[in-house]
Amino acid sequence: MSGKAVAQGQEGLPRGGHRHHRGSPRADEGSTAYDDILVAAAYEFSHKGFDRATMRGIATRAGCDPKLLHYYFGGKDDLFTKAVGRIVEGSRLLDTLLGGGQEAGRGSGPVTGVDFLKALLRFVETTPEGAVYLGLVRNAGGDPHVRDLMLGFIKGELDGEQLKRLGIDHLRERLMFAASQVLGLLIVRYVFKVEPLASMPADGVAMVVGPVVDRYLRADLSFDRLVA
CATH class of the missing domain: 1.10.357 (Tetracycline Repressor; domain 2)
Structure with a gap:
């Protein structure tokens, strides 16, 4: 899980962070976008519920282009599962x-x-x-x-x-x-x-x-x- 996000605590999970230009995202740029998205997703799902948490809202909290969410995770279901898995792994x-x-x-x-x-x-x-x-x-x-x-x-x-x-x-x-x-x-x-x-x-x-x-x-x- 992203160290930056963890350090800021539950109520301070990142809303800014690494912003990405529009276009074709790359997974090998050395950024923390992937981790930031998972941290933001877990927070949004846990506080708003699955239905009210939106991909755009998660992207805003993670500080990235919404296209990155679809690029890395495809859809909301997969993002949820990956977010839960990251929490369990980190524990x-x-x-x-x-x-x-x-x-x-x-x-x-x-x-x-x-x-x-x-x-x-x-x-x-x-x-x-x-x-x-x-x-x-x-x-x-x-x-x-x-x-x-x-x-x-x-x-x-x-x-x-x-x-x-x-x-x-x-x-x-x-x-x-x-x-x-x-x-x-x-x-x-x-x-x-x-x-x-x-x-x-x-x-x-x-x-x-x-x-x-x-x-x-x-x-x-x-x-x-x-x-x-």
């Missing part, structure tokens, strides 16, 4: 899950559910990208099209090669159960803001919910019987 939560994040402290091997949730909640509560991600989750609950786009992104991640490094059986089923737990936590704590969960210390929440995530990922859940 490094997948690295944490696979044992390479700071929470692991062991250099290799999968982390515990507690480790992962500590990293996730820290990302959501302390970074501009985390706040934007919550906005996207919030919008997904009320917009069927956004929900379908998010679901498509999640399915794509589940089919990726990296997650196979977890070395667990029934990978897709286990990850879906774990995701339901994590997504439910995010919605109840940050979207609905249900007390006392909303005000509990993040590390304490991770200590309580983390073992449930571990169970979904590694316990004997008789999946052969469930998915037969």
Whole structure:
């Protein structure tokens, strides 16, 4: 994600930046246009919703010609998916899950559910990208099209090669159960803001919910019987 945009915070995502002349855009000019567009798109989608966010408005926030959006991303759906992917990539939560994040402290091997949730909640509560991600989750609950786009992104991640490094059986089923737990936590704590969960210390929440995530990922859940 663009360092310039991150440094300015959630409310200060770029409205200017690198402006481009009309004509045939080039991807090899060394500019940050691509990243600036993704940052601006994530902000616009999370704050305005998918329908009210426009390609022209995103271009204005990114400080570029609207033609660049179509050149790099084609359409609005692809731009949304790429923006979500950039946030997830920047969070490094997948690295944490696979044992390479700071929470692991062991250099290799999968982390515990507690480790992962500590990293996730820290990302959501302390970074501009985390706040934007919550906005996207919030919008997904009320917009069927956004929900379908998010679901498509999640399915794509589940089919990726990296997650196979977890070395667990029934990978897709286990990850879906774990995701339901994590997504439910995010919605109840940050979207609905249900007390006392909303005000509990993040590390304490991770200590309580983390073992449930571990169970979904590694316990004997008789999946052969469930998915037969």
